[in-house]
Amino acid sequence: MQPQFITSYATSVPAKFAVGERVRVRKTAPLGHIRTPFYIRGHTGTIERLCGSFPNPEELAQMRDGLPAQPLYRVRFRQKDVWPDYRGSDDDVLEIEIFQHWLEKA
Amino acid sequence: MNDKGSYQPLTYFQLMEVSLRELLVEKGVLTQAQVEEAVEDMRNRTPERGARVVARAWVDAEFKKRLLADGPGACESLGIDVPKLRLVVVENTPQVHNAIVCTLCSCYPRMLLGIPPDWYKSRNYRSRMVREPRAVLAEFGLSIPQEVQIRVHDSTADMRYMVLPMRPAGTQGWSEERLASIVERDSMIGVAVPKA
Numbered sequence: 001m002q003p004q005f006i007t008s009y010a011t012s013v014p015a016k017f018a019v020g021e022r023v024r025v026r027k028t029a030p031l032g033h034i035r036t037p038f039y040i041r042g043h044t045g046t047i048e049r050l051c052g053s054f055p056n057p058e059e060l061a062q063m064r065d066g067l068p069a070q071p072l073y074r075v076r077f078r079q080k081d082v083w084p085d086y087r088g089s090d091d092d093v094l095e096i097e098i099f100q101h102w103l104e105k106a
Numbered sequence: 107m108n109d110k111g112s113y114q115p116l117t118y119f120q121l122m123e124v125s126l127r128e129l130l131v132e133k134g135v136l137t138q139a140q141v142e143e144a145v146e147d148m149r150n151r152t153p154e155r156g157a158r159v160v161a162r163a164w165v166d167a168e169f170k171k172r173l174l175a176d177g178p179g180a181c182e183s184l185g186i187d188v189p190k191l192r193l194v195v196v197e198n199t200p201q202v203h204n205a206i207v208c209t210l211c212s213c214y215p216r217m218l219l220g221i222p223p224d225w226y227k228s229r230n231y232r233s234r235m236v237r238e239p240r241a242v243l244a245e246f247g248l249s250i251p252q253e254v255q256i257r258v259h260d261s262t263a264d265m266r267y268m269v270l271p272m273r274p275a276g277t278q279g280w281s282e283e284r285l286a287s288i289v290e291r292d293s294m295i296g297v298a299v300p301k302a
Contacts, residue, residue: 004175005192035263037209039236051192054264072263074194079256088240091255097263 003071005052012053012069013100021047022106023075025098033061036102040094044106045077048095056099071100148221155186156218156268157289161282164273170197173270181218188217196259197270198299203250204257205243205296206267207235213261215268219291226295236260246297269296276302 001018017023027042035057050073055066079092086092116124130136159181163170173180177193193215196204208214209232214222225231234242239258243250250256259267271293277285292298 004194035210037260037262039209040260051194051263051265057263072265074265079258083237087238089252089255092239092257093255094236094258094260096260097265099263 001050003050003052007052007054007069009053009055009067009069011067013071015050015053015071016100017047017050017071017073017103017105019047019049023047023073023103024106025075026102026104030058032058034058036098037096040077040082040096040098043077043082045075045081048074048076051097054099056101072097073100073103074098075103148216151216151218151220153219153289153291153294154286155220156215156291156294157286158184158282159186159218159268160270160289160294161286163270164285165282170270177268186218191215191217192265193218194259194265194267195270196257196267198272198296200254200272202255202257203243203296204259204269205235205239206259206261206269207232208261209233209236210262213266215266217266218268219294223291243297246292248298268294270294271296271300274300274302 001015003015022044023046024044025036025041029038029041050071053069053071056070057066059066074095075098077094077096078090079086079088079094080090082094127141131138131141159173162184163173169180169183172183173195174197177195178188178191181188181191181193198204212222212227214226216222231242236258239256240250243256261267271289273285274288277288288300288302290298290300293300
């Protein structure tokens, strides 16, 4: 699958999810600097696009190089799946960037 | 970086900024001139840059196609320099309304829209925009019909987002400059729509 942005880091992890695939965000709470918001952890969504591969922010925050670069996806969630009492259309969605190591096949 | 004016005691963060800046200059990491240049650059980036991009996309279908596929490349073709910006442009249509938020901090396409408004960085906007976007948009005076899908984009990592609003009715034959003049910052964040 062609990423939207081509990056060239010394090492990068191959992308393992395809557009349209169902994925679940891992429900875990490690310490440190995390770019996966709490509210989305444990929820299931659909891969919208592969953005590219970028250094892992959790490693960067520890002053390491963040390599191998991690595939970053945009994942689409139905609002009613995320918030059971959501007020709005059934079709309303939320799209979030999530790194591959936070995702598992749903 | 104090503007000239009446004396006000420094706030906690101003004092931190002055201390850090003086240390960096003293240790030779940066020069005072570099700091001033960076601040000047920041001030010179205004939402008019984004408005130019939107107006071009309204009049040029090929440009719009490129903008949606390759945001940075399209901006550069207009002479707007966007170093290192991973720009994702999301298009409003009669069926879809897009809005941007950064729940974790205040990620924002500064290269195109300048310095973010204070409300964009507020806890209120950041927490509620993902939770009840229709209510938040209504507070901005924007009522989105139920049959229009709302797509909220949480800018959590390396991408930056800009909304491409719909060209309003009644603007046929307008010049690109005139079109750009009705594209305001909030419509490129998705909390407003341009009006003719």
